[in-house]
Amino acid sequence: MHIIDRRPDPGGKSLANRQRFMRRARALVKQAVREASGSRKIREIDGGGAVTIPADGVHEPSFHAGRDGGMRDYVLPGNKKFVSGDRIQRPKQGAGSGSQGSADGEGEDSFRFVLSRDEFLDLFLEDLELPNLAKRQVMGDAAEKRHPAGFKTSGSPASLSVGRTMRRSLSRRIALKRPNPVELEAMRSELAELEAASGDGIRIATLRAEIERQERRARVIPFIDPVDLRYRRIEVTPEPIARAAMFCLMDVSASMDEHMKDLAKRFFSLLYLFLTRRYKQVEIIFIRHTHEAKEVDEETFFHSRESGGTVISSALIEMAKIAALRFPPDQWNIYAAQASDGDNLSSDNARSVALLRETILPMSQYYAYLQVGRGDFDREDGVFARQETTLWRAYQELIRPNLPMAMRKVNDRRDIYPVFRELFERRDETAEAR
Amino acid sequence: MALKSLKKSASEPSKSAPLFTGRDWDFPLLSRVYDAIGEIAEKELQLDIYPNQIEVISSEQMLDAYASTGMPLFYKHWSFGKHFVRNETLYRKGWQGLAYEIVINSSPCIVYIMEENSATMQTLVLAHAAFGHNHFFKNNYCFKQWTDATSILDYLDFAKKYVASCEDRYGQESVEQILDAAHALMSHGVHRYPGKHALDLKFEQRRLEERQAFAEQHFSDLWRTLPKTAAGPKRDHDSDRRRQMLGLPEENILYFLEKNAPRLAGWQRELIRIVRQIAQYFYPQRQTKVMNEGCATFSHYRLMTRLHESGQITDGSFMEFLHSHTSVVFQPEYDDPRYSGINPYALGFAMMEDIERIATQPTAEDRSFFPDFAGCGDAYGVMRDAWANYRDESFILQFLSPAVIRKQKLFRLVDDSEDDEIVVASIHDERGYKAVRQSLSRQFDVGRQDPDIQVADVDLAGDRKLILHHNVVDGVTLEAKDTAKVLHHLANLWGYDVKLLEIEDGDTVAAHDGSPSKAFR
Numbered sequence: 014m015h016i017i018d019r020r021p022d023p024g025g026k027s028l029a030n031r032q033r034f035m036r037r038a039r040a041l042v043k044q045a046v047r048e049a050s051g052s053r054k055i056r057e058i059d060g061g062g063a064v065t066i067p068a069d070g071v072h073e074p075s076f077h078a079g080r081d082g083g084m085r086d087y088v089l090p091g092n093k094k095f096v097s098g099d100r101i102q103r104p105k106q107g108a109g110s111g112s113q114g115s116a117d118g119e120g121e122d123s124f125r126f127v128l129s130r131d132e133f134l135d136l137f138l139e140d141l142e143l144p145n146l147a148k149r150q151v152m153g154d155a156a157e158k159r160h161p162a163g164f165k166t167s168g169s170p171a172s173l174s175v176g177r178t179m180r181r182s183l184s185r186r187i188a189l190k191r192p193n194p195v196e197l198e199a200m201r202s203e204l205a206e207l208e209a210a211s212g213d214g215i216r217i218a219t220l221r222a223e224i225e226r227q228e229r230r231a232r233v234i235p236f237i238d239p240v241d242l243r244y245r246r247i248e249v250t251p252e253p254i255a256r257a258a259m260f261c262l263m264d265v266s267a268s269m270d271e272h273m274k275d276l277a278k279r280f281f282s283l284l285y286l287f288l289t290r291r292y293k294q295v296e297i298i299f300i301r302h303t304h305e306a307k308e309v310d311e312e313t314f315f316h317s318r319e320s321g322g323t324v325i326s327s328a329l330i331e332m333a334k335i336a337a338l339r340f341p342p343d344q345w346n347i348y349a350a351q352a353s354d355g356d357n358l359s360s361d362n363a364r365s366v367a368l369l370r371e372t373i374l375p376m377s378q379y380y381a382y383l384q385v386g387r388g389d390f391d392r393e394d395g396v397f398a399r400q401e402t403t404l405w406r407a408y409q410e411l412i413r414p415n416l417p418m419a420m421r422k423v424n425d426r427r428d429i430y431p432v433f434r435e436l437f438e439r440r441d442e443t444a445e446a447r
Numbered sequence: 448m449a450l451k452s453l454k455k456s457a458s459e460p461s462k463s464a465p466l467f468t469g470r471d472w473d474f475p476l477l478s479r480v481y482d483a484i485g486e487i488a489e490k491e492l493q494l495d496i497y498p499n500q501i502e503v504i505s506s507e508q509m510l511d512a513y514a515s516t517g518m519p520l521f522y523k524h525w526s527f528g529k530h531f532v533r534n535e536t537l538y539r540k541g542w543q544g545l546a547y548e549i550v551i552n553s554s555p556c557i558v559y560i561m562e563e564n565s566a567t568m569q570t571l572v573l574a575h576a577a578f579g580h581n582h583f584f585k586n587n588y589c590f591k592q593w594t595d596a597t598s599i600l601d602y603l604d605f606a607k608k609y610v611a612s613c614e615d616r617y618g619q620e621s622v623e624q625i626l627d628a629a630h631a632l633m634s635h636g637v638h639r640y641p642g643k644h645a646l647d648l649k650f651e652q653r654r655l656e657e658r659q660a661f662a663e664q665h666f667s668d669l670w671r672t673l674p675k676t677a678a679g680p681k682r683d684h685d686s687d688r689r690r691q692m693l694g695l696p697e698e699n700i701l702y703f704l705e706k707n708a709p710r711l712a713g714w715q716r717e718l719i720r721i722v723r724q725i726a727q728y729f730y731p732q733r734q735t736k737v738m739n740e741g742c743a744t745f746s747h748y749r750l751m752t753r754l755h756e757s758g759q760i761t762d763g764s765f766m767e768f769l770h771s772h773t774s775v776v777f778q779p780e781y782d783d784p785r786y787s788g789i790n791p792y793a794l795g796f797a798m799m800e801d802i803e804r805i806a807t808q809p810t811a812e813d814r815s816f817f818p819d820f821a822g823c824g825d826a827y828g829v830m831r832d833a834w835a836n837y838r839d840e841s842f843i844l845q846f847l848s849p850a851v852i853r854k855q856k857l858f859r860l861v862d863d864s865e866d867d868e869i870v871v872a873s874i875h876d877e878r879g880y881k882a883v884r885q886s887l888s889r890q891f892d893v894g895r896q897d898p899d900i901q902v903a904d905v906d907l908a909g910d911r912k913l914i915l916h917h918n919v920v921d922g923v924t925l926e927a928k929d930t931a932k933v934l935h936h937l938a939n940l941w942g943y944d945v946k947l948l949e950i951e952d953g954d955t956v957a958a959h960d961g962s963p964s965k966a967f968r
Contacts, residue, residue, distance in 0.1 A: 014498065014577075017502045019559075029528075036525070037623075072932075077929060078925060083922030086862075086886045087890070099871040100868040100869070158574075421964075
């Protein structure tokens with residue numbers, strides 16, 4: 014019989030298999046991750062955690078008997094009241110016996126996959142890059158970094174540097190010629206030998222004297238002296254961090270229906286997720302507007318409806334105001350996303366464009382305009398040759414290369430992700446509209 | 448039972464000091480415990496075991512071992528990753544505990560034990576795995592016939608390296624395609640009977656001469672005068688010959704493909720062979736769940752009891768052992784939410800205990816049911832014979848006693864889909880014993896658990912379609928969705944279309960088709 018300790022063996026034997034599984038399920042997981050994003054709150058979207066993928070995709074089939082039909086025999090334990098010949102109502106699901114079911118009794122309806130936050134985001138935001146991020150600023154609160162900065166002679170026991178202390182202790186002991194325990198032991202055993210053999214008397218006497226002298230020395234010179242103690246010194250320095258403020262502007266006039274809001278929400282979610290990946294701190298400001306704009310919380314933003322006209326410039330003014338008040342552009346990276354159906358009051362277009370050009374765009378890192386459409390109606394663009402909205406045309410004239418602004422049209426839920434990708438795809442030139 | 452043995456030991460004076468007292472263990476303790484168990488196992492139970500190799504592993508490593516069906520080395524495949532992820536999730540959430548040990552049918556017999564186990568649990572798992580399972584592996588005829596314990600680790604090492612080299616040379620994806628397909632057919636990649644040897648010329652000639660001699664001996668001119676009848680199906684000699692050349696019908700589908708699939712390259716055949724060999728290696732384990740666990744559980748129970756009686760383990764550890772032993776052999780009743788089929792540990796242990804009772808203190812009923820060994824006195828001898836020469840199906844049929852049926856209150860249901868109610872066919876009474884026993888025995892027959900599917904024919908003259916037959920028993924047909932997927936894999940390996948006919952009493956009750964998506968090259 015041998016006993017082998019396998020614990021020190023390198024772990025992660027299954028890593029290669031897990032990676033193969035991940036590769037196999039990648040497409041499914043990716044899809045599940047994107048589906049999951051729709052049902053979460055904007056702030057919770059990056060939680061990582063479990064996604065569920067259909068087991069079908071990673072199912073291992075085998076020949077086995079179907080669940081129904083035919084004549085089956087079961088032997089079960091624990092009979093209480095039946096006698097032979099009794100007839101029992103058939104239970105709703107099968108015969109209540111697991112013995113004929115799948116071989117290992119594992120249900121395979123769906124497969125839960127636990128992803129770390131990073132895995133989640135990696136899958137979600139493959140190959141995307143945030144345009145034009147910059148502006149780091151030293152903040153007062155909680156933005157500090159601790160790093161080691163040498164040693165000190167006093168401190169808490171937890172920060173004792175054992176290595177450094179022992180080094181100093183050793184050099185002190187050498188310098189003061191503290192007797193070496195090995196040598197001392199050797200002398201003692203020599204003495205014992207001599208005494209046992211009752212040998213050379215003079216040698217015994219010198220040895221005794223020498224041992225006593227050395228022992229006294231060892232008592233006087235301590236192994237570790239308080240002067241040896243060294244503690245690690247930690248220095249705290251404030252760290253510049255990049256912060257972002259994300260403005261969500263949405264038109265909530267009667268012409269925006271739930272479908273459009275849902276599209277807008279998905280877009281905002283993606284943007285939020287994207288920003289959190291790059292910035293430690295992301296603030297979201299929800300501004301909704303009809304003919305006048307108001308800052309609201311997320312719930313109200315998406316779920317309550319208001320009637321009124323549509324004046325986009327009101328939202329832009331509100332945004333400029335809030336930014337000036339709370340998010341000075343020299344300290345914050347400002348991103349804005351505007352969702353609208355494009356039905357602006359026509360007399361307001363010129364004003365909005367002017368505001369954008371003179372106030373909003375200069376202070377923003379990026380400005381995205383998303384024009385949401387009414388489901389499948391707009392998909393038949395070619396047939397009805399629908400006219401571009403006035404806002405769209407106005408914005409289009411504004412677009413220049415090197416201007417941090419982009420605009421896209423979205424009609425359907427499944428367009429959101431592609432459009433988002435298109436906007437933020439990794440490329441040299443940022444923000445180029447078609 | 449548990450209490451009885453406790454009292455007995457309390458009244459006896461302790462013969463030796465306990466091997467350990469606390470829950471901590473170390474390596475010298477493990478070998479002392481092993482030696483103590485080994486002595487009882489050899490002297491009293493007369494167990495005959497492979498040398499043991501005990502490996503201490505952590506829970507992480509146990510999860511790894513789970514994923515590759517417990518084997519210490521295995522080729523890489525995504526399905527193992529899937530099992531790993533699933534087990535890991537269940538374990539981390541606390542929905543599933545880990546096994547205390549894993550034992551591998553190899554020589555030396557590898558026993559993995561978890562570092563978290565207490566000293567008592569280490570004693571228990573050594574008794575259970577290193578002696579109980581080990582004896583069973585070495586002596587049972589299924590394992591002797593189908594597995595070679597000395598070479599399995601070398602073979603797995605070869606398999607792992609071969610699959611890795613194929614991945615390097617032909618790409619992970621092409622290897623994965625073959626392995627996926629072969630895994631789908633794994634349950635139909637085993638030989639169930641010892642193979643028929645190919646005829647040699649000498650034997651064939653002798654057979655021919657014998658037949659001729661027989662014909663001459665029984666020659667009667669009268670036969671000539673009988674009118675020729677046109678009745679009876681005419682045999683198609685061409686098809687007979689074709690099937691004979693291909694070795695059909697063949698129930699080992701992977702074997703058939705490995706030898707006969709027209710479009711596979713050499714390395715692809717070798718991969719199929721690897722999957723097939725591994726399926727064959729695990730086949731005996733599927734056939735002997737009840738016996739294997741019964742043997743191991745009975746052995747550990749007896750060994751632990753003896754250790755306690757001689758004072759080598761303390762009352763406290765014995766209580767700890769009893770606690771885990773009783774939860775292992777717990778059989779929930781059919782209407783219990785915890786019920787998930789018959790617990791092989793419970794059934795196996797109950798049967799082994801009952802064999803001992805019958806051999807030593809039989810009742811009149813036992814004498815009529817088991818005239819061969821009732822009252823023979825040598826309980827261990829009877830058990831060792833059973834462990835060596837039976838598998839679950841035959842063991843239950845031969846040894847399940849009325850006493851166990853009564854104790855477990857077994858009853859038999861018949862569920863006929865044409866009837867709108869389920870019938871209680873027999874219960875644990877005089878009239879029911881034999882029917883219950885027969886039915887339970889069939890429930891553990893892998894030959895019935897796996898549908899009987901055979902390669903029946905190949906359309907060599909036409910489109911090379913492979914034709915399989917499923918011999919339907921009791922009207923239970925295959926699950927259509929999975930069958931279609933497996934047939935798709937099968938068609939990919941075969942390279943041409945395949946057809947599966949489900950046949951009951953000569954009538955085709957269902958048919959499934961599969962076409963290759965792309966032939967492997």
